[in-house]
Amino acid sequence: MKLFDIDQWEEIYDSLNKNRTRTFLTAFGIFWGIFMLILLMGGGKGLQSMLGNNLAGFASNSGFLISERTSKPYRGFRRDREWHMNLQDVTRLKNAIPELDIVTPMLENWGNNTASADNRSLSVSLTGEKSEMSLIDNPKIIHGRPLNDVDDLQRRKVCVVGTRVVEELFPRLAKDESPCGRFIQVDGVFYRIVGVSGKGPQGISIGGNAQTTVHLPYGTMQQMYNKGENVDIMCMTAKEGFKMSDIQKRAEVLLKREHMIHPDDTQAVLKLNTEAIFGMVDSLFHGVSILVWMIGLGTLLAGAIGVSNIMIVAVKERTTEIGIRRAIGATPRDILGMIMSESIVLTLLAGMSGITLAVLILQAMEMWLQADNPSVTFQISFYLAVGSASLLALLGVIAGLAPAIRAMQIKPVDAMREE
Secondary structure, three states: OOOOOOHHHHHHHHHHOOHHHHHHHHHHHHHHHHHHHHHHHHHHHHHHHHHHHOOEEEEOOEEEEEEOOOOOOEEEEEOOOOOOOOOOOHHHHHHOOOOOEEEEEEEEEEEEEEEEEEOOOEEEEEEEEEOOOOOOOOOOEEEOOOOHHHHOOOOOOOOOOOHHHHHHOOOOOOOOOOOOOOEEEEEEEEEEEEEEOOOOOOHHHHHHOOHHHEEEEEHHHHHHOOOEEEEEEEEEEEOOOOHHHHHHHHHHHHHHHHHOOOOOOOOOEEEEEHHHHHHHHHHHHHHHHHHHHHHHHHHHHHHHHHHHHHHHHHHHOOOHHHHHHHHHHOOOHHHHHHHHHHHHHHHHHHHHHHHHHHHHHHHHHHHHHHHOOOOOOOOOOOHHHHHHHHHHHHHHHHHHHHHHHHHOOOOOOHHHHHH
């Protein structure tokens, strides 16, 4: 097919225009297949980016240990015994397990506290953290600064708060105005706000809802709530190349030995592993991607089969025309090019229409959601679009191959007899 041969383009148009309903229904199969493929892939990419934004800033190689009541008696201690990790365990874990990168304690008091300011109040969660915690769970500071080592050592009465705490307690503040320097009262104690966390309600958050959490220096919460040496949550990250699940098992054995807990007690130490969570998310989207390709390619293949069947019918209807062409000197190659070009043009027009509509819908979804998620993207890549167009051309060739071969085999004498 010559690209700039006007006569040939007119011939293709006339051929497809003879039976508009059949042409439309044939093209719709290709249109719908590529439309759904691009739309599903773009939607999956957008959901993955939204989830990635929610999980961003949280260490993917982190693990957490929480003490729970024992379920078995051991060495004179009864079952259902309450026990606590302590600050000495931090040193023990660092010394005994060199594969650990960060080990930091955390105190918590979830949902049992009331924060107030300007005659307004809000139920909040409290956490006591050291500065290392920001390396595990990035607070995404939007105003002020995070907690630091000096806050902890001097037991300063300062805090980092979630966005909803600011909205509820200081409603008169402008949207972008910083509340840093203002005071909130929690359980009768005044704390000065030094930072605001921009984390949303989605994603992983160790301290409950990130928007309604008040983060205190570890030493401050230890003193204010008489925590002593107790540790509520042991937060850890593994060095590169080591699996947190293996490290947690060794840490659990060490803690059980130090605190006189039965080695087979599966209830005494609660383990949380973000490696498993991130792995599940990756596996989920990998599976979704495979499913999308299977659905899209299956639909496209069905459309290509429809195009092939229709082209076979068209060849049968044009038997006389093809015989006359052969009689006046058309070669089998000319007949092949005629049928293949019609199939490819029909497939490409339908497919590019599907790609265009899918891209427009994805762009509208992206613009709508970017108000709350500025970095979310639903658009497919340029290479994927080029690959889709190439796939369409290949399908056009495949769809037109059988009808074209059949047309090549038509002899002028047989065509006249058909007439």
